[in-house]
Amino acid sequence: MTALIIAGLLLFAAAALIDTLVGPAFKRLRPAQLPYLVCAAGSACLAATGARALVDPGVSVRLSFGAWLGFGTSSLAVDQLTALFWLLTFGVATAACLTAAGWAPRRAAQKGTAACTALVLAAVAVVQGADNAFLFLLAWEALTAGFYLLAGADRTRPDSVAASVTTFVFGKVSGAALLFGLLLLASRSGGFSLAGFAHVPPGLLHGTAWTLLVVAFAIKVGLVPVQVWMPRGYAAAPAGVRAVMAGVAVNAGFYGLWRTLGLLGPPPTWLALTLLLVAAVTALLGIAHAAVQGRLERVIAYSSVENAGLICTGYGVALVGARLDEPRLMAVGLLAATLQAAAHAIAKTLLFAGAACLESVAGTGDLEQLRGMARRLPWAGTGLAIGAITLAGLPPTAGFVSEWFLLESLLQQFRLPHLPYALALAGAGALIALTAGFASVTFVRVVGMTVLGPRTEERLAREPRHLDLGGTGRAGMLLLAVGGLAMAALTPLELRVLARGLSGLVPAAVSGGALKSAWVTQPVYGDFSILSASWLWVTMPLLGAAVVVVLLIGASRGQALRVRRVPAWRSASGGVHGDDQYTPFGYANPTRRILGAILLTRTRTALLAPHSPGGPEPSPGAGVRPAATGAVLGYSSDVMEVVETYVYRPLVRPLRGLVTVAKRLQSGRLDAYLAYMLITLVAVLALVTALA
Incomplete structure (x- = not known):
């Protein structure tokens, strides 16, 4: 098994070398695609x-590195949680x-991505x-560097520099909090072994x-009020690798929380109690912003904030x-959080992978x-x-089971x-109940308009034909889709795996209480409620088939399947221009109004140029009714990022x-810089000693 760990790490190194060093001589191997395939093999x-x-x-x-790091022996040890x-x-x-x-061969990805x-x-x-x-x-610091480089890799985006800097700053704050926390524990335990931290007494x-x-792990997973980097960092990264950031790398933060416990x-x-309530607020604020975003990548990025809140609420x-020494409550919380983390990882990867293909084709x-x-x-x-339904x-879906x-x-x-x-x-x-309701509204907009909505003939004529994801991309999407649906169908098996993996935190016998029988689950506590996600996969198709049978029987009379076509209803007012359906802007507008106290919704009206027949349509939300002068009275609505506006912007000055x-301390004298380092070192040692 150690050989597999070595092989995985070497394959990651090989992928990096191929991406940065392989030249035109390897054109037949399609170098844009090859390093990602090597990363897949390492994973x-x-x-x-x-x-x-x-x-x-x-x-x-165990893969041992010996003592060459200089802080005691170190290794990669795979216990049940790992x-x-x-x-x-x-x-x-x-x-x-x-x-x-x-995605890579046809999207002209930046070299080094x-x-x-x-x-x-x-x-x-x-x-x-x-x-x-x-x-x-x-x-952890290497992960911060990787996020910084990915957020700034797409230099064609005007916001990539600001997004990468924001990602880096929050990553360094996370690293600083982690450093001080680990130093405090090491000062009391007498070493840098993580296992030794378990002997630190309460106090x-x-x-x-x-x-x-x-605090360190909350920054990485995006809890309020340190979530502002996540929508920016994810949205600025190259479209094809956002799935790795949001669906894969974020699990490092959740692992840190689990390991700390x-x-x-x-x-x-x-x-x-603070973490519980902050996580619930994070979930609601994240989905509130996701519901009103105008760009698909930002909808998915803000939903990552919501999912982090859901996962950390279970945690x-x-x-x-x-704290109360209630093993069953601890077990149901960990199971809910880990189930949610698994559903989030698969669904978020599906969403970002699908969105990358759409974005690259549509531009x-x-x-x-x-x-x-x-x-x-x-x-x-x-x-x-x-991914959206999950x-x-x-x-x-697995999202239903986890929620x-x-x-x-x-x-x-x-x-x-x-x-x-x-x-x-x-x-x-x-x-959380309120969050679940708005999550449905959010992803109905994505599915109903982006996936199922009609495409105008004008847009179809402008768009060239593209291969949908390619062979490897389709294989990845198929693995994710089948895996996510299978997790729901085989929920009892998944719970057994989770109980074994969490056995270092809560006894497997206690977590096993989530299985009432072979195919029926319960929230660890008996006689409270039950669910059989496996039977849903049997009963729902049967009920759907029954509806179809009834429909076909009724169709024999020529009524049920008759199509009636009528002009689309737009509005009772004249002069309303636009497509004969809801726009994403219009669909999200009630949410902006309902959550106005959270989003601080701002609305504006303005006189726009008259609409000429055959000319471009007014922007969504504009064109309410013509004014007396012949101009069009336009309407727009946007929201405010509350945390950024009232927490971080006042700190800028x-x-x-x-x-x-x-800057005045930058004298250019080496002896002065050495003195600064000595003062900082003495201050840190004094703080650690005082707390110890």
Whole structure:
């Protein structure tokens, strides 16, 4: 098994070398596609390692690096938790790299993009396998560098520089919090072994380290108020590799949270409750912004914020269970969070992979221009539809199962002995229920208009024919789609795998309580509620077939299948121009109004130029009615990023002032710089010693 780990890491290195060094002599091998295929092979090696370690827990899998890092011995050790995350992360990464390979040859990707992808994958592998704090931190910083390079790789985008800088700044803040948290734990445990941190006793240092680590991982997964980098960073990256960032690499942050709970035990009460409520608010704010975005990539990116909130809400329930010494509550929270993480990884990869194909063919990610585009690209459209339905939480997908578990875990508040815990779970439950409703609205817009919407003849005439994803891209989409649907159909088997992978955090016998019988699941607590996702795959097709039979019987009378064509209804007012259907802008407008208090919706009216017959249509939302002068009264509505506007922008001026002062310290004298380093080192050591 160690050979598979070595092979996976070497394949990542080979992919990076091929992408940066291979020249025209290898033209027959299609070098644009080859490095992604090599990354897929490396990911498959690590996924196989994780699967084998889960199947046979007695097998010791360890790749030792000795003491050459200088902070004690270090290695990649695959225990049950690492095996679970490797199986999830790199199983999805294999398919994501295949879809990227299908995207790369025809999209003129920037040279070096595949090398950055390989760096990200290798960094995630080391983060999830490291048993040494320094090795963990080194891989975490490499992941930050990979995200920075990917966010700035597409230099044709005007916002790529700002997005990459924002991604890098938040990544460095995450790294700083992780560094201080690990140093605090190392100062008390006497070494840099992660296993040694489990012996740190509760107290001020323990609580401070818990908080710092949660902040570090919360930045990476995108919780409020540190989520602002995620929509920018994802949207600015090359379209074909966004799936690797959003569906694969983000799992490093979730792994960090899970591992922290396993090492440090229960967190402080205030931290558990705060994380639970912040996660629920994150879910609602993320889906609120996703519902009103005008570009497909930003809709998917903001939905990543929502999914991070859902996953961390389940994790918050587990923290409450750990704090109250309630193993069953801890088990149902971890199961809900991990199920949600698995559904998110597959669905997000499907969405970004499908969106990359649509965007590269249409030349834009604007939802108005993508209306009906997926009808011409059936593979990309099908993947987009399955991913959207999964994240909408509709049966019989894995998203429905994971959200059912999450809501059931939050409904256990009546079992808690203390009112603050019960109120926190009840409040989070209300926010998550509201989030689920708006998620359906959000992805109905994507499916109904981008996938199923009609394409005008004018647009069809302008668009050249393109191969839909190519052979490797289709293989990747098929793996993701079948895998995601199979997870729902085989939910009991998935729960058994999760129970084994989470056995280091909660006993497998307790997690096994989620199985009421061979094909029926329950939220660990018996006699509360049950669900059989497997039977849904039997009953739903049968009910659908019954509807078709009834329809055909009624059609014998010539009524049920008769098509009646009438002019499309636009409005009771005259002078309304536009297509005979809802636009993405118009469909999202009620959401802007309903969530106006959250999104701070702003509306404007203006006089536009008169619409001439045969001329271009007014922009969506414009053209309400003609004014007396012959001009058109236009209407527009947009939203505000609340956190960015009221948290970060007020800090810009003080930060610039601080930078101006810091520039004065750049004297150019080496002795002065050495003095600065000495002062900083002494201050850090004094802080660590005081807290220890």
